[in-house]
Amino acid sequence: MELNVSENLNEKQKLAVKHTEGPLLIIAGPGSGKTRVITQRIAHLIEHCDVKPWQIVAMTFTNKAAREMKDRLETLFSGEEQHRINASTFHSFCAMLLRREAEFLSLNQDYSILDDTDQISLLKRVMDEVGIDPNQWKVRSIQSAISNAKSKLMTASAFRAGKNSYFEEIVDRVFTRYEELVSQSNAVDFDDLIMNTNILFQNHPEVLEKYQSRYLHVMVDEFQDTNLAQYQIAQQLAGLHKNLCVVGDPDQSIYSWRNADITNILSFKKDYPDATEISLEQNYRSTKTILAAAQKVISPNQNRVDKDLWTQNDEGSPIIIAEAYDEFEEARITLNEIQNLIDAGICKPDEIAIMFRVNAQSRVLEEACLKSGVSYQLIGGIRFYQRQEVKDIVSYLRLLNNFNDDASLARIINIPQRSIGKTTLSKLSEQATAGGCSLWDQIELVVNQTNGDKSTSFLNKRSLNSVQVFYSLMKEIYDESKDLDLQSKMDLVIERTGYRNYLQNMEHGEERIQNLNELRESSADFSSIEDEEGLDPLTIFLERVSLISDVDHLDDHVNSITMITLHQAKGLEYKAVFIVGMEEGLLPHSRSLEHPEQMEEERRLCYVGLTRAHSRLYLMRAFRRGFRGNYEPSVPSRFLMDIPSKLTLNKGGNITQRDSKILKKTVSAQKSIFATETKSPYEEYKERIRQKKINSSKKQNDYNAGDKVVHDVFGEGVVVDVKAIPSDFELTIAFKDGLGIKKLLLQLAPIKKLNNK
């Protein structure tokens, strides 16, 4: 149980761990051992400062990070106590708190949490209701305006008071009604979780005081990605003891589009002028080469404070920069190299990640994996809980948990088909709106009212009948499932609603049924949950489902490579990292080209990607990329130009000085709104690359079957076969020393001819 915290920590880390009184700001560069510092600090508090585990609350960015923190503490302490440490995301923390304190709110304990899709569908309903043309005003933009307001703690009425444009006028009309509908549904959206907690603290100081006195220490990880509303929560929780420790790195702030507020760090310094600031600058993760490249990429940002990152690690290998002809070849080359790394025993599959800017890029990569037989885990993409069949069953469960959940009811009322179509549903919803009640209440009303007399209903006889059937079905399921455990409840729903049948008659039905089995599995832990607050296991399960993220599913030690977006990769690390799509328009993304601030965020995103790598970094791009049907020639990412060539090795498609000139021209031309001005550098570039392609294909004559070659990694070998493939050549080479026959791409393979001929 004795714990010596100062061991294995550098001086700055020790300072951070031993600072136990008052506000603390830790600026933690990438790979600076941040997680270790946080856990050691908690351990130190418990060990030496007589702080009880339950007096500490730690906010993390993902559930996975929270779990890992608990796991680490578990290895430091043998007892049960570490379980009482409150480590969770802001959203989970607030969700739990709101349930616990539901009596102070206009919510029931079993409220639903609306996800993105629920939100969109409610907003559509509202827009329809208040007569706003969805073609003229995009639902997404209204959603984001509302979310933005809430993350700044602005209520609908505050928004109304401050509205300042025609768009905001439109938003205001939707906002007000949306709020009504949500609260009538006994539901909250993601932003409400944070916002309502703030409001609760404001309206009921006694509740706040309870938590303030309980939590002696408050920690916030990934502070650069919190929004104002979240910061406010942290501040209030620490309001009594002032032991607020925030950890972050402004250079890794990549969620401003989700209203994360980079100025929170500045505010912190202002709000706590006596705060201690510690900057962790020694990097334990990456090679000197990778770290230097990352620094070069981030430093052009205007809006930042320079850090002096350093590492004792080796130089390591150069960063490989490679150009492929198109996205298919990019994927092939990437997978080929990955196989080399694995075959040569340099990396295990789970030490390798492919990262990309947008999910759409993953498909080609997936196919390449399948082709080459490399197993992978794809994070994100079509997210598990967003799959139709999963979402449907979850909606049924949500309805059973909270019949006022309009979003869920609207989703499943006609799935499987029950002859309750759009018109019937909109009539019901119209009446519900008029009567100020939920859809379910309205249905109940209709069914009961018309039990005797069917002619008075606003529905025709057939629809009415269908609605009645649905009503009694749900009632029956509810009654029967009351005392069942979670899994049996789920089974009951799947069978009795006819959902299983519905799937069976569908193409890919088996796959979907598999997904439901997986959902069933995932609920196993909740069936027997011992709940302290007297909550239904179903409620807890549903909360988990709403707040879980994709990275939470990431398995660390499976025998497969990881494919992940750059955003999701934050906080992770891999021995070898491939970033694909290093092109203007993709990274940096085209949406950021005209906005300097967004461009800085793209740069940070790239920086996050680069700093995930321990020892091997590959920056891939395609000369042309399929985009909405047609192919566009692409320009290498400006971020590549910032990496000094002495750190890199170019494979195919060197970036020459002339390239950089062209790019510079392109970049400045892009600042102009008119695409025509960008045309000529594009054309020039395209033509030049074309020439280069022709030249490089001529190079193939260098290798013929029978040639002896030497490979950087595999050593000597003999060329067995040369095969032309689009824009490159595939060499089949038999290597010595039992390494066997390998297929390599000419453009990428680090091979030389042995000149004994």
Add this chain to the structure above:
DNA sequence: AAATCGTGGATTTTT
């Protein structure tokens, strides 16, 4: 109410 056809628009990132 369901099935078919046609249009427009599109994906940046997600708790």
Add this chain to the structure above:
DNA sequence: TCCACGATTT
């Protein structure tokens, strides 16, 4: 190009 949604048909 592809998909999702809305309008039109049956």
